Amino acid sequence: MSKTLVVSYLPNSQSVTKKVLDRFLKEAQGKTTVIHRDLLKSAPPVFNETSMTAYQLRGFMGQALSGDHAEAIKPFDTLIDEIAGVQNVVFAFPTHNWSEPGVVKTYIDAILQAGRTIMYDAQGKASGTLKNHKALVIFASGGVYEEGNPRRTIQNAFTFYLNAIGITDVTFAAAGGTLMGPEATEKAIQTANAIVDGFVKRVDQPAQASA
Numbered sequence: 001m002s003k004t005l006v007v008s009y010l011p012n013s014q015s016v017t018k019k020v021l022d023r024f025l026k027e028a029q030g031k032t033t034v035i036h037r038d039l040l041k042s043a044p045p046v047f048n049e050t051s052m053t054a055y056q057l058r059g060f061m062g063q064a065l066s067g068d069h070a071e072a073i074k075p076f077d078t079l080i081d082e083i084a085g086v087q088n089v090v091f092a093f094p095t096h097n098w099s100e101p102g103v104v105k106t107y108i109d110a111i112l113q114a115g116r117t118i119m120y121d122a123q124g125k126a127s128g129t130l131k132n133h134k135a136l137v138i139f140a141s142g143g144v145y146e147e148g149n150p151r152r153t154i155q156n157a158f159t160f161y162l163n164a165i166g167i168t169d170v171t172f173a174a175a176g177g178t179l180m181g182p183e184a185t186e187k188a189i190q191t192a193n194a195i196v197d198g199f200v201k202r203v204d205q206p207a208q209a210s211a
């Protein structure tokens with residue numbers, strides 16, 4: 001059975017995103033083993049001078065780390081080992097101020113690391129190491145942002161973030177329009193749930209080369 005890492009940040013007790021994530025968790029039961037990284041309960045590490053030096057020494061200069069540097073990079077490596085050990089990753093977060101909330105970006109900054117999830121060849125060309133992963137990104141937004149709208153930032157950003165670490169099989173379950181009344185919200189949930197159901201169907205299948 002495959003393993004799925006759920007990375008969530010859901011601070012709203014009435015969260016629409018949570019309703020869609022709950023659909024995933026219900027449908028996925030018995031089909032994949034879920035590991036939950038709740039960013040509300042354990043915040044991802046932020047780089048300080050020591051850990052950033054460690055990252056540069058290891059990631060860009062190929063040096064083995066020791067002492068304070070080895071210690072400082074551990075919380076980052078824990079998150080990388082965790083995501084590297086699964087076949088699927090599901091993100092679930094609200095839209096705040098036209099993007100993913102800052103703590104979610106902090107998680108992304110922790111796992112996008114040269115020398116671990118991004119490798120450079122002799123010509124300096126980057127390639128991601130998580131090539132067999134699939135990703136599902138669940139998020140609600142108050143507005144509806146169609147393709148081409150400059151406020152449609154999350155699809156663009158997560159495509160870049162995940163492609164950088166080798167994940168090209170990326171599915172978005174967006175519940176847009178939650179500030180447009182109960183009917184629009186219900187419709188948004190149904191739309192996102194249908195996308196979630198499609199993802200669950202292939203939770204045990206290999207990643208598509210370029211989804």
Ligand SMILES: Cc1cc2nc3c(=O)[nH]c(=O)nc-3n(C[C@H](O)[C@H](O)[C@H](O)COP(=O)(O)O)c2cc1C
Binds near residue numbers: 143
């Ligand atoms: C601090 C804050 C900032 C928000 N910024 C945006 C925004 O930029 N664009 C948008 O469409 N909705 C915005 N919203 C509305 C939320 O995206 C919407 O309520 C959504 O349902 C939140 O997801 P949740 O229901 O899972 O908490 C914002 C809400 C909050 C609380």
